[in-house]
Each structure stands twice: as C-alpha cells, then as structure tokens.
Amino acid sequence: MNPLAWWRWQALFENRAIFLQGLGQTVLASALALGLALVLGAVFGVMAVSPWRLPRWLNRAYVEFTQNTPLVVQVLFLYLGLPYAGIMMPVLWVGVLGLGIYHGAYVAEVVRAGINSVHRGQLEAAYSQGFNYFGAMRHIILPQAARVVLPPLTNQALALIKNSAVLAMIAGGDLMYYTDSWSSDTLHYGPAYIVAGLLYLVLTLPLAWLTTNLEVRLGRGQRGVA
Amino acid sequence: MAGFTELLLQGMSIVLRAENLRFLLKGVGVTLELSLEVILISFLLGVALGILRYARVPVLATMAATYVEAMRNSPMLLLILAAHFALRLTAWNSGVAGMSLYTSAVLAEVVRGGLNSIDRGQWEAARAQGFRYVQILWHVVLPQALRRMIPPIVSQFITVVKDTAYVWLIGVDELTGRAKIIMGAHAEAVIALFFTIAVVYFIVNYVLSAMARSLERRYWARSF
Amino acid sequence: MRRGMMAAVAAAILVSVLGLTACSSSSGGSSGNGKSLGQSADAIQKRGVLKAGVKIDVPKFGYKDPGTGKIDGFEVDLVRAVAKKILGDPNKIELTGVTAKTRAALLDNGELDLVAATFTITEDRKKSLNFTDSYFTDGIAIMVKKSSGLTGLKDLDKKKIGVAKSATTKARLQEKADPLGVKPEFLEFDSYPEIKAALDAGRVDAFSVDGAILYGYLDDSTQILPDRYSQEEYGIATAKPKTDLAKVVNDTLAEMKSSGELDQLKQKWGLK
Numbered sequence: 001m002n003p004l005a006w007w008r009w010q011a012l013f014e015n016r017a018i019f020l021q022g023l024g025q026t027v028l029a030s031a032l033a034l035g036l037a038l039v040l041g042a043v044f045g046v047m048a049v050s051p052w053r054l055p056r057w058l059n060r061a062y063v064e065f066t067q068n069t070p071l072v073v074q075v076l077f078l079y080l081g082l083p084y085a086g087i088m089m090p091v092l093w094v095g096v097l098g099l100g101i102y103h104g105a106y107v108a109e110v111v112r113a114g115i116n117s118v119h120r121g122q123l124e125a126a127y128s129q130g131f132n133y134f135g136a137m138r139h140i141i142l143p144q145a146a147r148v149v150l151p152p153l154t155n156q157a158l159a160l161i162k163n164s165a166v167l168a169m170i171a172g173g174d175l176m177y178y179t180d181s182w183s184s185d186t187l188h189y190g191p192a193y194i195v196a197g198l199l200y201l202v203l204t205l206p207l208a209w210l211t212t213n214l215e216v217r218l219g220r221g222q223r224g225v226a
Numbered sequence: 227m228a229g230f231t232e233l234l235l236q237g238m239s240i241v242l243r244a245e246n247l248r249f250l251l252k253g254v255g256v257t258l259e260l261s262l263e264v265i266l267i268s269f270l271l272g273v274a275l276g277i278l279r280y281a282r283v284p285v286l287a288t289m290a291a292t293y294v295e296a297m298r299n300s301p302m303l304l305l306i307l308a309a310h311f312a313l314r315l316t317a318w319n320s321g322v323a324g325m326s327l328y329t330s331a332v333l334a335e336v337v338r339g340g341l342n343s344i345d346r347g348q349w350e351a352a353r354a355q356g357f358r359y360v361q362i363l364w365h366v367v368l369p370q371a372l373r374r375m376i377p378p379i380v381s382q383f384i385t386v387v388k389d390t391a392y393v394w395l396i397g398v399d400e401l402t403g404r405a406k407i408i409m410g411a412h413a414e415a416v417i418a419l420f421f422t423i424a425v426v427y428f429i430v431n432y433v434l435s436a437m438a439r440s441l442e443r444r445y446w447a448r449s450f
Numbered sequence: 451m452r453r454g455m456m457a458a459v460a461a462a463i464l465v466s467v468l469g470l471t472a473c474s475s476s477s478g479g480s481s482g483n484g485k486s487l488g489q490s491a492d493a494i495q496k497r498g499v500l501k502a503g504v505k506i507d508v509p510k511f512g513y514k515d516p517g518t519g520k521i522d523g524f525e526v527d528l529v530r531a532v533a534k535k536i537l538g539d540p541n542k543i544e545l546t547g548v549t550a551k552t553r554a555a556l557l558d559n560g561e562l563d564l565v566a567a568t569f570t571i572t573e574d575r576k577k578s579l580n581f582t583d584s585y586f587t588d589g590i591a592i593m594v595k596k597s598s599g600l601t602g603l604k605d606l607d608k609k610k611i612g613v614a615k616s617a618t619t620k621a622r623l624q625e626k627a628d629p630l631g632v633k634p635e636f637l638e639f640d641s642y643p644e645i646k647a648a649l650d651a652g653r654v655d656a657f658s659v660d661g662a663i664l665y666g667y668l669d670d671s672t673q674i675l676p677d678r679y680s681q682e683e684y685g686i687a688t689a690k691p692k693t694d695l696a697k698v699v700n701d702t703l704a705e706m707k708s709s710g711e712l713d714q715l716k717q718k719w720g721l722k
Contacts, residue, residue, distance in 0.1 A: 003312065068384065068431035069424045070391035072402060077420040080409075080644075083651040084417055085230040158299065165301035169395065171612075171637035171648075176303060181638050183311065184616040193308035197300050204299040245517025395640045403641075407516070410643025410667060411509075413650035 003190040012191045015182060022178035023199055029095045029174060030161045030203075036100025037160065038153075041107020046137060048112040059108060066105035071166055074098050079170040095167045095174070103160045110152045114145030151214040158207040162200065175199060230417070237418025246408055253404035254426060260318075260400060261387045264325040268386075269379065271330035276337025277363070290334065297331035303392050310396040321393035329386055336378045340371035380438035384431045391427075401426060488694030491536050494563060499542045502529040503556055503565040506547035509666030510719045511568055514547065521545050524719040525566040528585065528686065528703070531711070532564065535702045554579060557689045564699060568662045570682040580696035581685035582703050585712060586721070589678030590622050591661035596673050598655060603677065607632040612645035612654035614638070619658050626679045642667065665721055 012019075044062055047055035066074070075098035082089065089097065118141050126136035168176035175196055183192035240246065278290040297305070306324030309315050315323055344367050352362040394403030405419045412419075486492055494500055504525050505512030512523040530540035548556060548567050556562045557579060568588070571581045592611070594600040600609070603626055613619045615638045627634060637654055639645045646667045649657045657664065657672075660682065664674050686703070688696045706712040716722045 064432065065424075065428065068388075068428045068435065070388040070402065070427055072388075072391035073420055073424050073427065076402075077417070077424070079653065080647045080651045081417045081420055083653065084233050088652060162299070162301040165303040168303065169392075169640060169644075171639060176301065176307075177638070179304075180307060180615060184638075185621070189308070189312040193304065193312050197296075197304055197308070200300050200304065201296065205295070208295065208299050245515075249516040397641075406641060406643045406647075408643075409647050410641075413647050416647055416651070 008186075008188040009191045011186060011188055012195060015186075018178050018182055019175065019195065019199065022173065022175035025092070025167070025173045026161070026164050026175040027203070029092060029099065029167060029172070030157075030164045032092075032096040033099035033103065033164070034157055034160055036096060037103035037107050037156065040100060040104030041111050044104065044108035045111025045115065046142075048108065049115045051133065059112075063105045063108055066102055067109075071098065071102045071163055072169060074102060075166050075170060091167070091170055091172050094170060095164065095172050098166070099160055099164060102163070103156055106156050106159070107153065110149050110156065111145070113152075114149035115141055117148045118144045147218055151211050151218060154207050154211045154214060158204050158211065161203050161207070165200075233414065234417050234421060237412070237415035238422075240412045240415040241408070241418045241422050249408065250401065250404055250423070250426070253399060253401035254430070256398065256404075257387065257390045257400040258430070260321060260325075260390050260393065260398065261383065263322050264329055264386050264390075265379075265383050267322065267326045268329035268333050268382075271326065272333025272337050275330065275334035276341065277368075279334065279338050280341040281359075281363070294331040294334045297327050298335065300328070302328040302389055303395070306392055306396060317393070317397040320396055321390070321398050325386060325389060325393075329382060332382055333379065336375050336382065337371070339378075340375040341367060343374055344371050377438050377442040380434060380441065384434050384438075387431055387434070388427065487536060487698045490563070490688075490692040490695035491698050494536050494695075498537065499544050500529065500533040500536060501544045501546065501561070501563045502532075503546050503548035503553050503562045503567055504529065505567045508568055508663055510721060511662050511666070512547075512566075513666065521547070524586075524715055524721060525568070527715050527718075528566050528706075529564070531706060532686075532699055532702050536698060553687070557687060560689065563688065563692075563695065565687045568660070568684055569687050571685040575687075579687045579690055580693060581687055582696065582700040584683035584685055585703055585707075586662070586684040586716070587678075588661045588682045588684060589680040590619055590658060591664050591678055592675045593649065593657040593664045593667065593672050594655065594675060595649065595671055597671070600655065600675070602675055603627055603634075603679070604630050604632055606634045606656060608635065609655040610635050610637050610653070611656045611658050612637050612639055612648050613658055614642060614645065615640055617659065619660075622680050623658060665719075668720065 044059045048059040048063075050056055050059075075094065078089070078094045078098050079091070115137075122140055122144075123136055126140045131139065164174060165176035166172075167174040168180055171177060179192050179196040183189045186192075241250075275290045275294060278286045279294070281287070302325060305327045306320060309320035309324040309327075310317065313320070313323075348366060349362060352366050357366070390400050391402040393400055394406060397403075399407065401423055405423045409416050409419055504521060504523070506514035506521055508523070510523055512521060512525045514521045526545065529543055529545070533543045534540040546556065546562060548562075548565060553562075553565045553567055553569065554575075557565055569575075569581075570588075571584060575581070592603065592606075600606065603623065606627070611623065611634045613623075613636055620636045620638070623634070623636075634656075637648070639648065642659065642663060645654065645657045645659075648654045649672070657667070658679075661674060661678065662684075668674060686699050688699060703712070706715075713722070
C-alpha cells in the first residue's frame with residue numbers, strides 16, 4: 001500500500017474538478033479580502049498619524065486587538081458567534097471579512113510606517129502652500145509613501161493567501177477544505193497534500209518573487225511576518 | 227444588540243465557573259508549551275539554514291533556499307495536516323513539526339537578514355587580525371546579528387502563539403480546542419467563550435510585543 | 451487448507467480444555483460468593499480490582515469530567531455491575547481510557563480484563579475477541595433542532611448536514627438518501643463540538659454521527675430522530691482465551707436485562 005502509488009495520483013487527476021473548485025474559492029476569497037484589507041489599512045493607517053487623539057486611539061485599539069488574537073478565533077467568532085446577534089453571513093463573506101479585518105491591521109501598520117518615512121517637514125511645507133490636512137495627505141504624503149509600502153504590501157497579499165486556509169475550519173469550500181475532505185474520504189493523503197501545496201505555491205511564489213524584486217529595486221525594507 | 231450583550235453576560239457565568247476556568251487555564255499551559263517548543267526548534271533550524279545561505283555553502287545553500295521558499299510560502303495549516311495524515315505523526319508531534327517547518331523557514335530569513343545587516347567591513351578588519359572564517363562568523367558577526375534579530379524573533383513568537391489555535395484540528399487540546407470542548411456542551415456560551423480566549427491571547431501576546439518593543443528601543447539605540 | 455484445518459483442530463482443543471477448566475473450577479470454587487466464577491474471575495478476585503477500558507470522550511457512555519477528573523457514564527455503570535458480580539463491590543474498578551486504536555491491544559496483552567467502550571460487535575472482531583450479547587443498539591443518527599420540524603432523512607433535501615471529517619457518516623447517509631431522491635449538502639467539520647455549535651447557530655440544519663456520540667450533545671432545544679442509518683450493536687469485549695470471563699460478563703448483562711436494571715440504567719443516562 002504505497003501512499004504515493006500511481007493509481008492514487010490517477011484518482012486525484014480524475015477528481016481534479018474538486019481541487020480546482022477549491023482553488024477558485026481560495027482565489028475569490030483572497031482577492032475580495034485583499035481589497036477590504038487595503039481599504040481598512042489605508043483608512044486606519046492615515047488615522048494613526050492624525051493630529052487628533054480619537055482616530056489615533058481607534059487605530060491602536062484596532063491594530064493591537066487584531067494583531068494579538070488568533071485569526072482562527074476571529075473567524076470562528078464571526079461564523080458561530082454572530083448568528084446569535086442575528087447576523088448570519090454566508091460563509092464566503094465570513095472568510096472575506098475575517099481575513100480582510102485581520103490583514104487590514106497589518107496593512108494599517110505598513111501605511112503608518114510609509115507615511116512616517118516621509119519627512120514631516122513636507123507636511124509643514126504643504127500647509128504653507130495652502131493645502132489642508134487631507135489635501136496634503138492625498139497629494140503630497142501618500143504618493144511618496146506608496147513607494148515605501150509596496151514591498152510589504154505584496155508581502156501582506158502573500159500572507160493573506162496562506163491564511164485563507166482558515167476557511168477550511170468553517171467548511172468554507174476553499175482549496176484546503178476540499179483537500180482535507182477528499183483525502184479523508186479516499187485516504188490518498190500523500191498526493192492530495194502535495195498537489196494542494198503546489199497549488200498554493202503557484203499563487204504565492206510569484207508574490208514572493210515580486211516582493212523581493214521590489215525590495216531590491218526600492219533598496220529598503222525587510223520582509224515582515226503575519 | 228441587547229440580546230447580544232445578554233448572551234455575553236449569560237455565557238460569562240458559564241465560562242467563569244471554577245472548573246471551566248481551570249480547564250481553560252490548563253489549555254493556556256498547553257498553548258505556551260507548544261509555542262516554546264516550536265520557537266526553540268525553529269530558531270536552531272533557522273540559524274543553521276540562515277548561515278548556510280549567508281555563507282553560500284555550495285549545494286547546501288541551494289537546498290536551504292528551496293526549503294525556505296517552499297515552506298514559508300505554504301499555509302502552515304497544510305503543513306500541520308500533512309504531517310499528521312500523510313506522515314502519520316502523533317497529534318502533538320505533527321503540531322510541532324508542521325509549525326516548525328514553517329517557522330524555521332521564516333526565521334532562516336530573519337537570520338540571513340540579520341547577518342547581511344552587519345557591515346562587510348568588519349570581515350576585512352577581523353581577517354586582517356588573522357581570524358579564520360568560522361571564528362569571525364561565530365565570535366564577531368553572529369553575536370551582533372543575533373541582537374538585531376531579537377525584535378523580529380519575538381514578533382514571530384507572537385505569530386506562533388496565535389497559530390497554535392490551528393492544532394485542535396488534529397486533536398491537541400490547547401486553549402482554542404478546550405474552548406471548543408466547552409462550546410460543545412454550552413453552545414449558548416459561544417460568544418463569551420471566544421471573547422474570553424481572545425482576551426487571554428491578547429494578554430499573552432501584548433506582554434510579548436511590549437517586550438519586543440522595549441528590546442527594540444534598547445538595541446536599535448545602541449546599534450545606530 | 452491443511453493449515454486451516456490444523457488451526458481449527460487446535461482451536462477446538464483449546465476451547466474444550468478451557469471449557470473443562472471452567473467447569474471443573476466452578477465445582478470446586480473458592481470465592482466470596484461461595485462458588486467460583488472461573489479461573490479468570492478468580493484471578494480478578496485475587497487482585498481485588500477489575501481493570502476495564504472505557505471511553506473518556508463520549509458523554510453519557512464514558513466521559514471524563516474535565517473539572518473533577520472522574521470517569522462516568524452508562525458503560526462505566528456496566529463495568530460496576532460486573533465488578534459487583536465478581537468482587538461483590540461495584541467500586542473495585544480501575545478504569546483506563548481507551549480509543550478505537552488501543553482497546554483491542556490492551557485486551558490482548560492482558561492489561562485490561564474487559565472493554566466497554568462503544569465497541570461494535572462484528573464478525574471480523576469476533577475472530578480475535580470475545581463479545582457479550584448486545585447491550586445497546588446504535589447506528590448513524592441525525593440530530594435536529596426541535597423547532598425545525600424535520601423528521602427524517604427525507605426532509606433533508608437541499609438542507610445542510612454537519613458531519614465530522616474522516617468519518618464514514620457522509621457515505622452511509624448518501625447511500626440512504628439517493629433512493630429517496632434527497633440531495634443534502636454535507637458540511638465537514640473538524641470536531642463534534644463545532645458541529646453542535648454550527649447546529650445551534652443555524653449554520654447547519656442537522657448534525658449526523660453515531661447515535662452514542664449524539665446523545666452526549668442532546669439538550670433541551672435538540673432531538674435525535676428515531677431512524678438509524680446503519681446498525682451497530684455494542685458488546686463488552688474480553689480477550690479471546692478468557693471464555694470463562696466472557697460468560698460471567700454475559701451472564702451479568704443477561705441478568706440485568708431480565709431484571710429491568712439495564713433499562714433503568716439507560717433511563718438514568720438519558721439513552722432511551
């Protein structure tokens with residue numbers, strides 16, 4: 001009973017539609033969650049450098065709470081806890097919201113670091129040119145910060161794809177879920193996990209390569225972790 | 227929303243029962259033990275892999291690079307499940323193995339980054355003093371690099387603590403798993419349960435990240 | 451063929467020898483009850499404690515209370531009844547938590563006298579172990595919310611059924627659902643508590659697994675539907691050579707059945 005016997009691979013190939021369906025769900029959930037994370041990250045990142053105390057405080061609360069509690073717990077709460085409050089989101093939205101909120105906190109930190117990397121004198125200069133706070137942010141600070149934040153942002157996208165496997169824990173129909181389900185039905189664990197691993201790498205390696213390239217080209221930054 | 231608060235309070239009265247608290251607290255112990263084991267193994271592996279790549283040891287460096295790229299770009303959950311079901315390790319061992327495969331790859335990059343951050347001029351200076359390669363690496367470069375690596379290692383430790391929440395999947399009864407066991411008997415306490423364990427994780431990780439920040443301040447002030 | 455016959459002859463000899471020893475020792479007994487229950491029972495009496503394997507994670511059958519560390523359940527009570535029969539004291543028991551993987555091995559190596567752990571009697575297993583008659587009939591069952599109005603598999607077309615990963619539940623239910631033209635959607639979870647929570651939260655319409663396990667999650671708002679989608683008979687297992695012990699255990703169960711004690715116990719644990 002060779003765990004990697006040829007007929008096991010054939011069985012997997014015949015059932016490839018299941019894996020492709022899972023892959024599709026993984027890509028869809030990741031893409032939507034990334035969009036949400038970018039929006040949340042931009043808003044909360046700007047709040048972090050706000051001249052007012054309340055937005056700064058909100059930023060800290062969001063970032064600290066999200067980064068210091070497990071994604072698993074957050075997602076389970078959305079999936080099993082919220083229905084008690086009368087909120088029954090479809091499982092895809094639970095995944096998108098969970099992943100988006102979690103990575104939004106990391107993106108917010110990236111955005112904050114990016115803004116802080118632009119010299120404060122530029123804000124003063126913009127004020128003296130008649131820009132208000134929001135105008136200065138939009139036209140002067142953020143465009144410059146964008147260059148600094150690009151490598152860590154691609155890295156966040158990568159981390160988000162990896163973390164999307166959390167959907168398997170709530171029957172989310174993603175690649176990890178179907179890999180798990182199919183392999184425990186058929187006992188073809190070896191081929192199933194190898195193929196799933198390779199499919200994840202197909203998604204993540206280009207981003208890893210892009211991150212490294214951007215880091216080299218922009219000459220700074222260290223790959224963070226999430 | 228009123229129903230929500232009511233449920234939270236009602237659930238808290240179940241969660242805060244002495245036997246349930248004791249049960250969860252033991253889970254915190256399991257979580258910390260697993261995290262420590264993973265971070266120690268990963269650190270040792272990571273240093274070895276990082277040095278192999280930094281020193282460009284022929285063949286081994288390429289193998290290390292392949293390992294690092296494959297592991298750190300795969301979902302940790304996949305590695306844990308593969309260790310359990312494909313490699314047939316026990317639950318605890320597959321938790322440790324799956325998490326360490328991933329974490330060691332991340333730390334290898336931290337180590338390599340740390341080593342690269344040390345000025346190459348120090349090599350020449352030390353060589354002029356008659357030191358050999360291994361001596362310079364071990365006595366001059368590595369100690370300085372390790373100091374700079376402390377903050378990213380601590381932040382990876384936080385990631386490890388959070389990711390232990392995955393191992394209930396294969397039957398390790400850490401904090402999240404134990405919360406789920408209680409949830410099986412008291413589904414109405416689900417909100418309170420997740421709230422409670424989130425707070426526990428938060429406290430553990432907040433203490434860790436506060437430590438990381440203070441270390442960061444001390445060492446960055448010194449090295450620049 | 452030859453080897454098969456030799457084995458059969460050897461087994462026949464073994465059984466008759468054991469049978470003879472059992473008979474002979476029952477006539478010249480030396481137990482507290484005045485009459486011996488057999489060699490194995492004598493050994494247990496000498497030791498003063500009955501070593502039994504039970505489940506520790508199936509509420510109502512065998513469950514270790516996380517707070518007190520005490521193991522209790524229907525099957526633990528059965529073990530107590532056997533201890534009372536052999537040792538005259540239901541409390542002279544030493545319980546070991548077993549799993550599907552460990553229970554047969556622990557009987558084989560003599561570490562346990564008997565196992566009462568939701569152990570399904572099968573022809574295959576009977577070849578290597580002794581089983582008593584069934585003390586509980588179980589099978590794959592379905593739990594739903596009382597308020598749902600669902601009464602059986604036929605009502606579950608296009609409904610969501612929560613099942614555990616790596617269990618055969620899905621395949622068995624699918625087999626039974628196909629002829630009814632019912633197409634449920636199966637959602638697979640990692641552990642039972644999650645399925646129960648998903649049922650309570652309304653994420654799934656039904657929770658399906660072996661009835662014994664479902665009973666552990668039964669509460670005021672849920673019910674277990676009467677149909678079973680597979681049939682499993684639970685028996686108490688003993689090591690193959692100890693036929694005398696198997697008889698004692700089986701007699702104990704038979705007495706409990708006829709006296710109504712077994713039904714009372716099922717009632718006590720909410721298994722009726």
